Amino acid sequence: MKATATEHNKPSYWQLVFLQSKVNGAQYTGEELPGRNWSWPQNTFLQRRLQKDKWLQATPSANLN
Numbered sequence: 001m002k003a004t005a006t007e008h009n010k011p012s013y014w015q016l017v018f019l020q021s022k023v024n025g026a027q028y029t030g031e032e033l034p035g036r037n038w039s040w041p042q043n044t045f046l047q048r049r050l051q052k053d054k055w056l057q058a059t060p061s062a063n064l065n
Contacts, residue, residue: 011019022028 018024020026
């Protein structure tokens, strides 16, 4: 990867990301982070579309053969 520097010889965003990477010897404290409860978004456009497609496939009149 070609190293690029912005004004005043500051590293770019991605250079900072790679410099702080565990594989590059930086300290990694991810195992020490507190756990969080998170749930997937409900009733999104894609979920409704998938549900509609499943419903259309389940109806016998949807078969055009």
